[in-house]
Amino acid sequence: AQSVTQLGSHVSVSEGALVLLRCNYSSSVPPYLFWYVQYPNQGLQLLLKYTTGATLVKGINGFEAEFKKSETSFHLTKPSAHMSDAAEYFCAVSDPNGGFKTIFGAGTRLFVKA
Amino acid sequence: NAGVMQNPRHLVRRRGQEARLRCSPVKGHSHVYWYRQLPEEGLKFMVYLQKENIIDESGMPKERFSAEFPKEGPSILRIQQVVRGDSAAYFCASSPVVGYDAEAFFGQGTRLTVV
Numbered sequence: 001a002q003s004v005t006q007l008g009s010h011v012s013v014s015e016g017a018l019v020l021l022r023c024n025y026s027s028s029v030p031p032y033l034f035w036y037v038q039y040p041n042q043g044l045q046l047l048l049k050y051t052t053g054a055t056l057v058k059g060i061n062g063f064e065a066e067f068k069k070s071e072t073s074f075h076l077t078k079p080s081a082h083m084s085d086a087a088e089y090f091c092a093v094s095d096p097n098g099g100f101k102t103i104f105g106a107g108t109r110l111f112v113k114a
Numbered sequence: 115n116a117g118v119m120q121n122p123r124h125l126v127r128r129r130g131q132e133a134r135l136r137c138s139p140v141k142g143h144s145h146v147y148w149y150r151q152l153p154e155e156g157l158k159f160m161v162y163l164q165k166e167n168i169i170d171e172s173g174m175p176k177e178r179f180s181a182e183f184p185k186e187g188p189s190i191l192r193i194q195q196v197v198r199g200d201s202a203a204y205f206c207a208s209s210p211v212v213g214y215d216a217e218a219f220f221g222q223g224t225r226l227t228v229v
Contacts, residue, residue, distance in 0.1 A: 009154070034217075043118070043205055043220035044157075090156060101147060101170060102218060106156040 002027045002093045006105035014113045019063075019078040021108045023091030026072065032094040033074045034102065035065055039087045047089075050074065061085070086112045118221035119188075120206050126227045133193040133200070135224045139208030146189045147218060148181060151203040163189060196228045 007022040025031055032051050036044040048059025055067040065076045074091060091105040119138040127133050139146050144165050149157040159173040163183035174181065178196075183189040193200055203225045207218035 006156075036220075041222070043120075043222045044207075044218075045220070046217050049217065101159045101162050101173075103159065104149075104157040 002031065002103045004091050004093050004103055004105035006089075006091050006108050008108055009106065010109050010111065012111040012113060013081045015083055016080050019076070019081045019085065019110065021076040021089050021091075021110065023065075023074045023076065023105060024072050025074060025091070025093045027093060033065075033067060034092040034094070035059065035063070035074075035076050036090045036092060036104075037061075037087050038090065038107075044090060047076070081110075081112050083112050083114065086110055118206055118208050118219050120204075120221035120224050122224060123222065124225050124227070126229060127196050128229055129197060130195050133196050133226055133228075135191040135193075135204050135206075135226070137189040137191070137206030137208075137221060139189065139206070140210070140219050143208035143210050143219070145209045146183050147207045147209075148189075148191050149205045149207065151205060151223070153202075157205060160191070193226075196226075198228050201226055201228045 003026045005024045013019055034049045035047040037047050038044045047063050048057045048065055050057045050067045058064045063078045065074050067074050088107045088109045090107045092102045094102050118140055121136050146163045148160040150160055151157050161174050161181045162170040166185050178194045180192045203223045205220055205223045207220045209218050
């Protein structure tokens with residue numbers, strides 16, 4: 001069965017600093033991986049996804065993630081944090097068994113300091 | 115932009131009452147998913163439905179919880195005889211197709227508080 005582990009429930013960075021949110025997955029089949037962002041009192045919005053092909057995936061708002069099969073990782077990065085990036089971020093993997101439901105990690109809350 | 119619409123946004127119920135949560139998917143989407151988010155936790159899958167069919171309900175509690183997605187109208191998540199532990203945010207998502215890479219579009223959620 002698929003599972004997702006997000007390392008660090010809270011991450012704090014200064015404005016302009018690098019953002020790195022970690023995600024590791026387990027999957028018995030080639031995974032499809034996603035990052036979603038959730039702003040306060042909002043639903044989830046897709047940032048980016050990896051399906052096949054290029055392992056470096058670019059998403060919205062300057063975020064990108066790299067699929068590393070050897071490390072079973074899909075870490076999310078952004079070169080320079082902005083105050084508006086403060087939100088909760090969820091890594092997710094699709095589950096091809098039993099209906100293609102998406103399995104989510106516990107989330108990482110990003111704080112951006114001025 | 116008619117995205118996924120959930121109502122109500124906030125719902126307060128006393129213990130023992132019924133809670134009924136509604137989800138209208140994106141127009142044209144025939145796949146609906148319900149998730150529950152507890153404080154400080156991620157989203158937990160509850161149920162996956164297509165029109166008039168429950169495809170996967172492996173995340174649904176065995177008792178008190180039910181879901182439907184009728185041919186006409188919104189999807190409904192029903193919680194009978196609510197208890198304090200049911201307090202959570204419930205999110206609905208829809209997708210136009212099913213598949214490994216199908217993006218799910220999420221509603222803004224219904225925050226249920228049981229008092």
